[in-house]
Amino acid sequence: MVGLPRLAPGVGAGRAALRPLQGLLALTDFLVITWATFGAQVVRFGIDGRTDVAATSGDVTISYTWFSILLILAWWLALRFHGVYDMHVLGHGTVEYRLIATATLRVFAVVAMAAFALQVQVARGYILLALPAGIIVLWAARRVWRAWLGHRRSAGDLSHDVLVVGDPSTVRHLVDTFATVPEAGYRVIGVCTAAAPDGLADMPVLGTEREGARVAIELGVDVVACADTHALGAGGLRRLGWALEGSGIELVVSPGLTEIAGPRVLTRPVAGLPLLHVEAPSFSGPRLVLKSTIDWVGALALVLLFSPLLVVVAALIRLSDGGPVFFRQERVGLDGRTFRMTKFRSMAVDAEDRLDQLRQRTPDEVDRGVLFKLKDDPRITPVGRYIRRYSIDELPQLFNVLTGHMSLVGPRPPLPSEVARYEHDAHRRLLVKPGMTGLWQINGRSNLTWEQSVRFDLYYVENWSVAQDLVILWRTFHAVVTKDGAY
Structure with a gap:
């Protein structure tokens, strides 16, 4: 046997190291829940405002302060009972976020049913403030802790x-x-x-x-x-x-079962033999309608939010060299149908004419399968280099989302020349709309090899969900700010 440093027998070093983190997460969640609950009470009623929760029959009265205290305890215990602090879900995947949302919604559902059964009048504004505020800040706090834990684990600790x-x-x-x-x-x-x-x-x-x-x-x-x-x-x-x-x-x-997520795998015992049933991926139905609705509403909201930035960037590009503001290129979308994808122009006007020359000059640097992308591309303009660094050049793709050719989240939109060189498996990327962001965006972007890019896109196609889309959108913000893989 090869000698290795002995660990404490019977007690995993990684498991023991995670216990203090579990306590800190529980304390953080308790503070967030307290803030959300009492904050909703103060915002709804004011410091000196209404203080009682009364039954319609008049024989039950409880102050909102005590109601908030009971809600805090129930909410926090629900998180524990749903396994939010289980070390198996900490730091990776979407399970943490899903459990937080499930526990929270169930607590408020029980509160609503109890209030109806007991005919207790609870102010709707109080509930409508505490519920979303609690979920959002719980998610945000967990994201901060996950970033810290991921950094420590990448350094070899707490694993x-x-x-x-x-x-x-x-x-x-x-x-x-x-x-x-x-x-x-x-x-x-x-x-x-x-x-x-x-x-x-x-x-x-x-x-x-x-x-x-x-x-x-x-x-x-x-x-x-x-x-x-x-x-x-x-x-x-x-x-x-x-x-x-x-x-x-x-x-x-x-x-x-590679590239298949847990929700698609069901276990069914037959005569003591556990059989794994793998459900086929779904590309239609109510989930797709919800995804399309989120795409359209989200894209419209982002266009309105970033409209001043869009105008400023367009002016800077136009004034820099007098060339066109937008760069439009044919891409392949859902079911192999082509469309014109729009981006802010970040390269010189003659960039396409110089492409073959660059391929011949730097063959080793661009050997990445069917992809071609240079880290220090000489065709990029000064304005283009800046807007690429923060992915601002991709904002006009919001209009492609509004027209239905793209989604906010999906596989990377490929060129027809790339699709022509696809192997059989890679064609499954065309079963869903291409996205402005995706797993490739939050896992390295241009730093990925062709094989890694395909693997992330195929995983998304096989296991897409609205919840995963929301997590990807959340993580995209971090990827854009850190500029990881952007060039």
């Missing part, structure tokens, strides 16, 4: 120590996946497999698949991640779980 068990090829895929998203908090310290996986020469092989439980207990890891069950045999996974009982080590299993 679960993981031992990966399985076949060499599947072990490599799982190790690479964990390395791609360090903010998820899975730090692989070794593997148990039959042979050293290709491309993972620095990863210590600590034993065979069947020795996984013994190795995990001796090292005191937090998690055993099983990459597959073939090498373990029919009862191997069950015996692995039995061997880990009482050790405090968790067992997670990758079913091998």
Whole structure:
């Protein structure tokens, strides 16, 4: 066995380190809920305003101060009961946000039903202030903590120590996946497999698949991640779980369903055998109507909000070299239909004529599959360099959203020349409208390789949802401000 620093047996170092964070999150949520509840009370009634909640029969009276206190306690306990502080959901994915919203809405639904049943008159303005304010600020506070936690995890702290068990090829895929998203908090310290996986020469092989439980207990890891069950045999996974009982080590299993999100995977036991049912992705129905409504309303609101900036940028581009303000280019949209995408012109007027010359001059720098993008493109104008840095050049795409050719969130809008070189899988990107932003935008933008860009877009197509769109829009703001991958 390759020697590794021993961890505390039976107690995961990463799990123990996260407990103070769980307490801080709970305290933060309590303060936010208190602010939202008493803030709504003060805004609705004033400091010296109405103070009672009265029943229509006149025999029940409770002050709004006590009502707020009870609401705070119920709201905070609902968050705990819904698993908002579970270490498995901290720092990555949308589960935290969904649980916060679910717990909050259920609390206020219970309050509404109780008030109706008891004929207690609760001011609607009070509820309509506390509910959205609480959810929004809870989300914002959680986003701040997630950014801090993601930074710490990227530096190697506050992560679960993981031992990966399985076949060499599947072990490599799982190790690479964990390395791609360090903010998820899975730090692989070794593997148990039959042979050293290709491309993972620095990863210590600590034993065979069947020795996984013994190795995990001796090292005191937090998690055993099983990459597959073939090498373990029919009862191997069950015996692995039995061997880990009482050790405090968790067992997670990758079913091998790549690029498929949890909501599409349902478990149904048949004669003691758990079967995974994978639902087909949906590209129609009420969810699509809701997404289209959000696109149109959101795009219209953003056009009105940024209209002064649009006018100023248009004037600067026009005055800089006298060329056209907008750059219009044919792109491929839903079901392969082409449309004219509009952006602010950020390059010289003769940029397209110089394209072939640049391809020949810098072949190594632009070797990124079907994509062509230079980090220091000489065709970019001074104004263009600035508006690209903050993605201002993409704001006119809001008009493409209003006309129905694009969505606020979706895959990157491709050129016809790119689509002509697509492999079979990449054509699935055309099953939904292209977006102004997407998973590619919040995960590196132009820093991504072609394969990474396709993988993010295909994941979005297979698993899109309105909730995920809202999270992507939220994270896009951070990506634009940090200018990561923008050039």
